[in-house]
Amino acid sequence: MHLNIILLEASLELVPKEIVNHPAVIKNAKRRNKKPEDTLLDISLHYHAMKYLENSHKRGRPDILHQALLVILTDPVIKGDIFIHTIQSKIIKVNPNMRPPKNYLRFIGLMEQLLKYGKIPINGDETLMEVTNLTLDNIVNRYDLILLSEKGEKINPEEICKLDEKWLLGIGAFPHGDFSDKILNLAKKIYSISGFPLETQQVLCRIFSACNSILGWP
Amino acid sequence: MHLNIILLEASLELVPKEIVNHPAVIKNAKRRNKKPEDTLLDISLHYHAMKYLENSHKRGRPDILHQALLVILTDPVIKGDIFIHTIQSKIIKVNPNMRPPKNYLRFIGLMEQLLKYGKIPINGDETLMEVTNLTLDNIVNRYDLILLSEKGEKINPEEICKLDEKWLLGIGAFPHGDFSDKILNLAKKIYSISGFPLETQQVLCRIFSACNSILGWP
Structure with a gap:
């Protein structure tokens, strides 16, 4: 079938530019030896960072x-x-x-x-x-x-x-x-x-x- | 219904005693600020550590x-x-x-x-x-x-x-x-x-x- x-x-999506310098984003990226902009947006890691993103209820x-x-x-x-x-x-x-x-x-x-x-x-x-x-x-x-x-x-x-x-x-x-x-x-x-x-x-x-x-x- | x-x-299961001192177990626990014995056994983190565990094909x-x-x-x-x-x-x-x-x-x-x-x-x-x-x-x-x-x-x-x-x-x-x-x-x-x-x-x-x-x- x-x-x-x-x-x-x-x-x-990868972490958008608007929040790439947020402490929560930097902290998670550092822990994984990655650049912040190379990490996925994930609400369970970036809850506070995402709050003011457009359409945030559909993201992360x-x-x-x-x-x-x-x-x-x-x-x-x-x-x-x-x-x-x-x-x-x-x-x-x-x-x-x-x-x-x-x-x-x-x-x-x-x-x-x-x-x-x-x-x-x-x-x-x-x-x-x-x-x-x-x-x-x-x-x-x-x-x-x-x-x-x-x-x-x-x-x-x-x-x-x-x-x-x-x-x-x-x-x-x-x-x-x-x-x-x-x-x-x-x-x-x-x-x-x-x-x-x-x-x-x-x-x-x-x-x-x-x-x-x-x-x-x- | x-x-x-x-x-x-x-x-x-939590990481069993036999491998609680394995480097991979200690590394993962440290990264998460936990004691090794308090962390879950997970083959994607502990592959080499688990190899000689009994029944390992059903664990982690x-x-x-x-x-x-x-x-x-x-x-x-x-x-x-x-x-x-x-x-x-x-x-x-x-x-x-x-x-x-x-x-x-x-x-x-x-x-x-x-x-x-x-x-x-x-x-x-x-x-x-x-x-x-x-x-x-x-x-x-x-x-x-x-x-x-x-x-x-x-x-x-x-x-x-x-x-x-x-x-x-x-x-x-x-x-x-x-x-x-x-x-x-x-x-x-x-x-x-x-x-x-x-x-x-x-x-x-x-x-x-x-x-x-x-x-x-x-």
């Missing part, structure tokens, strides 16, 4: 992306094109063969490498993740975008599994709030798969399980 | 428990009794109201507190996790134990959701290998829910989604 996914407004949660990639990339059967659209509008292409590190600290190190050098591994024949120069509009022109949102029309997740390859399933990968107006306007359809607000990992868990149930739980 | 779960041989992966608890404790509808049986045979009772920290480093800190002081929070009216003086035999005398294992009889996960409250669903929370003989002998039934070897988080994701599908995806 083929399922194209884009994780939208993913809470993944790389753990959300980590868990989402673990669900998507460990499924033995369901494959498709995978993109990440970051909160800073970078578009990252993910190789479906990638196995993300289970350990969060290793994942953080890998994402710092990706955002600094543009791809991982830095040198190696098979690229696993790459920051492209695509825009969200470029991507959405290639597929028809479906969004999953609490405000969408309620459907069963099994319906999502029946989409053909021209569809791209957009799932938020940010902690709080809703999609930006720009993204809402790009969507051909907006659906909801629960009466409850679900976290990114729960949404993916339901979708992948529903698709596996259609396939007879391989 | 009620579902009792025990996470078995969970890869959760607290991330597995973290992700399992995130799936179990964030489901809005499916509740039940939750136990953790650790690789050192401690039995931990988990309060279904607990919301585990999403951030892995915070989770690690909490588990270190739990294993050192016996419960979390250390002082507070509602205990969220507690190391009991129960044994696995005590637990298994109260319920009928079903194990999920690759070697079990293949069934659809929906069947698991129909169990009544006398059943206890046992899921491994260790990285490699199979259940110990002791645990295999305690099981009333052994089932498999996939043709593939699944990780703890994937097993839980399938079970909780199957149960939610029976309930009409609330």
